[in-house]
Amino acid sequence: MNAILQTKGLMRMFGGLTATNNVTFSLPRGARHALIGPNGAGKTTFVNLLTGVLAPTSGDIFFDGQNVASWPAYRRARAGLARTFQINQLFLDFTPIETLGFALSEARGEGAQFWRRIGTHRGVVDESVDILERLGLGDVLTRRVGLLPYGKQRLLEIAIAVAGKPKALLLDEPAAGVPEGEREQILQVIEGLPAEMALMLIEHDMELVFRFAKSISVLVQGALFAEGEPAEIARDPRVKQVYLGESEVEHHFEARA
Amino acid sequence: MSDTPLQADRDKAFAFLKAQARWRWPEIALWAFAFASILLMPSRALLINEIAILALFALSLDLILGYAGIVSLGHGAFFGVGAYTAGLLAKAGAGAAPLSDPTLGLLAAGATAAMIGYATSFLVLRGNDLTKLMVTLGIALIFQELANKFSDITGGADGLQGVTPAKVLGLFDFDIYGKTAAFYSVTVLFLLFCAARVIVHSPFGISLRAIKGNALRARAIGVPVDARLRAIYTLAAAYAGVAGALLAQTTAQVSLDVLEFHRSADTLLIVVLGGVGTLYGAVVGAAAFKMMYDFISSYTQQYWQFWLGLILVVLVLFVRGGIMGLIARLTGQEERA
Amino acid sequence: MLTNLFDGVALGMLLFVLAVGLSVTLGLMNFINLAHGAFAMAGGYVAVVLMRHYGVPFFLCLPIAFLTTAIAGAILERTLYVRLYDKSHLEQVMFTIGLTFMAMATADYFMGASPQIVDAPPSLAGNVSIGDLEFSRYKIFVIVFCAVLAFGLQTALTKTRFGSRLRAAVDDQRVAQGLGIDVTKIFAMTFALGSGLAGLAGALGSPIISLDPIFPLKYMIYFMIVVSVGGVTTITGPFLASLLLGVADVAGKYYVPTVGGFIIYTLMVAVLIFRPQGLFGRPVKR
Numbered sequence: 081m082n083a084i085l086q087t088k089g090l091m092r093m094f095g096g097l098t099a100t101n102n103v104t105f106s107l108p109r110g111a112r113h114a115l116i117g118p119n120g121a122g123k124t125t126f127v128n129l130l131t132g133v134l135a136p137t138s139g140d141i142f143f144d145g146q147n148v149a150s151w152p153a154y155r156r157a158r159a160g161l162a163r164t165f166q167i168n169q170l171f172l173d174f175t176p177i178e179t180l181g182f183a184l185s186e187a188r189g190e191g192a193q194f195w196r197r198i199g200t201h202r203g204v205v206d207e208s209v210d211i212l213e214r215l216g217l218g219d220v221l222t223r224r225v226g227l228l229p230y231g232k233q234r235l236l237e238i239a240i241a242v243a244g245k246p247k248a249l250l251l252d253e254p255a256a257g258v259p260e261g262e263r264e265q266i267l268q269v270i271e272g273l274p275a276e277m278a279l280m281l282i283e284h285d286m287e288l289v290f291r292f293a294k295s296i297s298v299l300v301q302g303a304l305f306a307e308g309e310p311a312e313i314a315r316d317p318r319v320k321q322v323y324l325g326e327s328e329v330e331h332h333f334e335a336r337a
Numbered sequence: 338m339s340d341t342p343l344q345a346d347r348d349k350a351f352a353f354l355k356a357q358a359r360w361r362w363p364e365i366a367l368w369a370f371a372f373a374s375i376l377l378m379p380s381r382a383l384l385i386n387e388i389a390i391l392a393l394f395a396l397s398l399d400l401i402l403g404y405a406g407i408v409s410l411g412h413g414a415f416f417g418v419g420a421y422t423a424g425l426l427a428k429a430g431a432g433a434a435p436l437s438d439p440t441l442g443l444l445a446a447g448a449t450a451a452m453i454g455y456a457t458s459f460l461v462l463r464g465n466d467l468t469k470l471m472v473t474l475g476i477a478l479i480f481q482e483l484a485n486k487f488s489d490i491t492g493g494a495d496g497l498q499g500v501t502p503a504k505v506l507g508l509f510d511f512d513i514y515g516k517t518a519a520f521y522s523v524t525v526l527f528l529l530f531c532a533a534r535v536i537v538h539s540p541f542g543i544s545l546r547a548i549k550g551n552a553l554r555a556r557a558i559g560v561p562v563d564a565r566l567r568a569i570y571t572l573a574a575a576y577a578g579v580a581g582a583l584l585a586q587t588t589a590q591v592s593l594d595v596l597e598f599h600r601s602a603d604t605l606l607i608v609v610l611g612g613v614g615t616l617y618g619a620v621v622g623a624a625a626f627k628m629m630y631d632f633i634s635s636y637t638q639q640y641w642q643f644w645l646g647l648i649l650v651v652l653v654l655f656v657r658g659g660i661m662g663l664i665a666r667l668t669g670q671e672e673r674a
Numbered sequence: 675m676l677t678n679l680f681d682g683v684a685l686g687m688l689l690f691v692l693a694v695g696l697s698v699t700l701g702l703m704n705f706i707n708l709a710h711g712a713f714a715m716a717g718g719y720v721a722v723v724l725m726r727h728y729g730v731p732f733f734l735c736l737p738i739a740f741l742t743t744a745i746a747g748a749i750l751e752r753t754l755y756v757r758l759y760d761k762s763h764l765e766q767v768m769f770t771i772g773l774t775f776m777a778m779a780t781a782d783y784f785m786g787a788s789p790q791i792v793d794a795p796p797s798l799a800g801n802v803s804i805g806d807l808e809f810s811r812y813k814i815f816v817i818v819f820c821a822v823l824a825f826g827l828q829t830a831l832t833k834t835r836f837g838s839r840l841r842a843a844v845d846d847q848r849v850a851q852g853l854g855i856d857v858t859k860i861f862a863m864t865f866a867l868g869s870g871l872a873g874l875a876g877a878l879g880s881p882i883i884s885l886d887p888i889f890p891l892k893y894m895i896y897f898m899i900v901v902s903v904g905g906v907t908t909i910t911g912p913f914l915a916s917l918l919l920g921v922a923d924v925a926g927k928y929y930v931p932t933v934g935g936f937i938i939y940t941l942m943v944a945v946l947i948f949r950p951q952g953l954f955g956r957p958v959k960r
Binding site: 131132133152153154155157158162163165169170171172173174175177178181182183185186187190191192193194195196197198199202205206208209210213218221222240241244 | 343346347349350351353354355357358535536538539540541542543544546547550551553554555556557558559560561562565568
Binding site for chain 2: 700754761768769777782898942943947
């Protein structure tokens, strides 16, 4: 099968509100895909459905050939579906090395080992350090996460997600709120991720989207509105219409049209 | 990137992680003192025994409260279950091995409490903090009512009489001065403390702290959150059961008092007083609590409760992190809340 | 059978007035106040002292009990409670258990450990017979009084400006703040009102439920059942839960006295397992 992640007729209602409306979607292996849409389009809800934070009202989710719609979040993560969060979700009392060591142990299925202290598996420690170094966190290995600057915390979000070598990674606005000076580092980290890892970028920032994505889906009011290559999407007048009023985004479309 | 600085960082990280779990001299001194105190102050053996039991019970609460973030108002249920299990077993054996063997009593009490802990963990781990409080409290009250109802088994309000444990390991008889009792309880506390110390520094232990810190993220990493919480809840129940068994064996009686609400409340106080999520807080807190209790009740037996309440209020308002937090601040170590 | 139902309803009505303040403060600030029963006890003792030592008539004691505990609540809220809103539930629990213990010991010190015997006022003494059945006059008064109070509260909550602000704040604090509602002030007033109601109910209940220094601990579990089973998003929830609890308590003690509180605790645990947000509560939005 060519797709790593697929949905069929995915629905999610909140009371009377339809947050995700009949989404049938496919993410190919090794994809460089972007999911865009105006504010309140239900992008994060969609990610929460895919990763199991929310249960769908109806519809199916296939990951790596299996229907995972009823799986709890942790099982999907173990199967190789990773994500980052729009708002940092970190362990503020941990150090980066503890955070990564923990994530790696879990990925290796050693998370329930209670009889040995952490750090005895040299391989885990070395790999943790390697990942942290690669992502530019080598100088803060043993600093408390809560004390790290925001940009570093953002990088750590990504480091945790890639530690388990996922087959697919959903990046929810990875550069949101990061100061201009530190943005480039995050972009480079994302571009440097292994080619076989399917990436889906949920993003509002069109500069980032057009730089990174090979294909784009547009989500509007919970439903898939348009799909295609970046050039097609940029030309599509309907998409432009959707973004009417969000001047910054409009500007981007103007520039590319 | 050259290879050398990377290797240096790897070594540094390795050493950093290793240092976390290393035994430090104040710890060794504390345990040496605990054992030596029984020899140095034989007249206080009964007090030391009580402190050790309180400390073990508090330790079990700290495991779920401090490391997994489960607030429980009904942890006393497991203490009571353990006490009755050991008491009934010792009574059944009429002071002779094998049934009255104290070690068997501890194991049986721990196992029974663990089973009930596991069964109730499914109920406790639902809902928010308030729901947890109510469910734990409700379960404890149910056990209290059961013990009261089945008074032909538990001895009801009069308590269980004729609890006569056999010699410890077949060697040491419980004496009236409490010397054997104190050695016995402190040893059990020490062994279980060491086990707890290993556990909290293990991958499993760090996953609990991660869940407490951010369950959403822990799930996204692939941590089966509920299973881990059930595991630690079960273990904590077993610890509490063993603590209850120690009380039954060393005092040779069990009364309905073991299931009273104040036991759960006292234990919460001990953990908060000592410092939540530190393990040693349970030991230091138990000693401080017991000495405070003796000090205050030497002046006013009846209104001890007032001072207890005042201590709680002052602790919460002014002494964050309890005694261990205070020590950490005084010695300039970074606080790890 | 009917008499039991009647007694249960009386107890339930009383429980509602006792617990309603707790339910609202919990919903508003997500603050777990285990010391709520101490205010009820204080109200009861105020009434007892006034009646016994100063000859104040019973009906005057009720408003005084309300005012005294409301003021006490307001003072404690501003000086102590306010420091705990941003702290963990563990700390809130420890703190309020501490306050409860202090209140209990203080009551014991001044009033003694034995339960206070309070007679219903002469105008409400004795029974009313309807057919073969006898109903206590005082309990009829309690039911009517509490029903009026509950109705008044519900009306105040839906019809007044304060009520609508309060509901907005319970629903979504951040949005309410954005609309210019002073949540802190609302909370302080609600806390005072809730404490006052507890005190009032403590005084009102003194002739029918025993008033002694362990009252706050004994009834803590009842209050907590009311709020956790009733949910904290409405006041009809706690109202129904109170009635249910009152009837179940009286019926349980009458028909199966040997199991005592067992039934209630089991029911509570069962309810919370199947509906963690309470029997009548809506799931709280994130």
